[in-house]
Amino acid sequence: MDFKQQVIAALEPTVSEFLSKEALMNVIEVPKSSDLGDYAFPTFQLAKSLHKAPQQIALDLVAKIDQTAFEKVVATGPYVNFFLNKQTFSEETLKTILKADQNYGDQDLGHGGNVPIDMSSPNIAKPISMGHLRSTVIGNAIAKILTKTGYHPIKINHLGDWGTQFGKLIVAYKKWGSEAAVREDPITNLLNYYVRFHKEDVAHPELDDEARAWFKKLEDGDQEATDLWQWFRSESLKEFQKIYQMLGVEFDSFNGEAFYNDKMAEVIDLLKAKNLLHESQGAEIVDLEKYGLNPALIQKSDGATLYMTRDLAAAIYRKRTYHFVQSLYVVGNEQSEHFQQLKAVLKEMGYNWADQIVHIPFGLITENGKKLSTRQGRVILLEEVLNDAIRLAKAQIKEKNPDLPNQDKVAKEVGVGAVIFHDLKNDRMDNFDFNLEEVVRFEGETGPYVQYTNARAQSILRKSSLSYTLDDALALTDDAAWDILKLLADYPEVIQRALKLYEPSVIAKYSLRLAKQFNKYYAHTRILVDDPQLNARLSLVKSVTIVLENALSLLGVASPQEM
């Protein structure tokens, strides 16, 4: 039942002269504190047409409207405040959640439409850093939110697996590397070769020529170059998979930059055919002045293609392959101009689906206020952070709950959960300075706080020999339960907002609010007491676990049953 509609129905007869149903829909709000009521109608807008003080209007309305559907309706200053019938609301809400279980909040907004998501996208032969974490976990959460709302997400890991750096890597490997070392620890050693190359080429610039030559060989399909590239790529991917497994993230495609090599000639032909390509300073560009943008560089003066060309090919490929209804790119905010250009070029090419492309930017992670840079050695390795978090979680378990079974599994769920949740709880556009203590904190507004709340609730359910039934009364009318019930009823709307804004933090913040409210209830109310309300209280506890676990799962965070 839509309780807001009840409020509108009650007001409509008396105010229809001045405000339409739709206007009422927009103007009715939720008071800040539930002491004031569950819905409120501010009377300011009527003051002009009625030539009366808002306070007086509120009093008049309360006297006129039909209050039977509500517990009470009162005028507080210029507001008409509606208090819902707690019994009906409680029964409806709990029944809906218990029946739907993990499907509570599902809604078919997408009708199965395909939505490719470009996410994570690390570079081969380089470690996964905290920067990649953001793209990975934001993309993963958005994918889950899309599934929940009836879309069909396709998670694409657009690997950085092509480019002149592979020429350098081959040169470095042949000069200083060994097969055994790469097999032993691929990322570390490949990165070492790469770093050494950059050190040595200062004194020996001829190394760069060698690297160029090797990359040319790779492009021309030379067997040795291709074999090495293939090997570096697969060894790197094996390493990446370890981290993705820790994070619980899976991909539908690993088609990276190399995949589009044979698809770029067509893009250039298309641009030429549409007369969009212009020569400028030796390079081929698409002019975007009418969009207020810098020109898009399509081809370098030496004939090589660029990031833009590859992304155009990828965008077109994805449209042809997936017939997407939206195409998302979870990529840092520093690249926002690139995506504006990408969309503009596609529009110039006559593709009206360019508007379905959405760049989902996120803020920068810095360390001591400075941008992280692989080349300058300022890297925070994600694997290390995750391992630190797991280790600390394990120590916490040893201290707080030493008899817990499956300690390693729980430590992993809590540690990794803390890292993921920390990344998702704030507005994704916020920059943040990396601070390990902050990331792996288990107290306060953190992932483990939500997990812990759920674990306590689960513990109660385990201890109760009685299980709740849907047939008995589910009415809870006490104030302590009321705030929880209202939050539970909000969940579907929260998911909608997260979807609309592509903002996982909306879910994370909601889970914190619900957990906080439940902890308050837990601290003040005995649940396992054999009285007539026991069934209703257990239903509430069960509903809280359903929603908390679902919210955490949308974020890609596990819900240990004990911790």
Place this chain on the structure above:
RNA sequence: GUCACAGUGGCUCAGUUGGAUAGAGCAACGGUCUUCUAAACCGUAGGUCGUGAGUUCAAAUCUCACCUGUGACACCA
């Protein structure tokens, strides 16, 4: 210089479409485990919402200007 993003208690951040006394968490101080997991709960203290003007019955929220920080600005991705 141009564009983008941000500026809310000591620190990190909330604040749906403008609305009722600006909310949390950390840190500080004090209290609560013989009873469902104290990774919790309760309380105290702490704020010119960057600055100035404007729109409005009403502005942290909208508009403009300015200040500060970060990032991007043609042959990297």
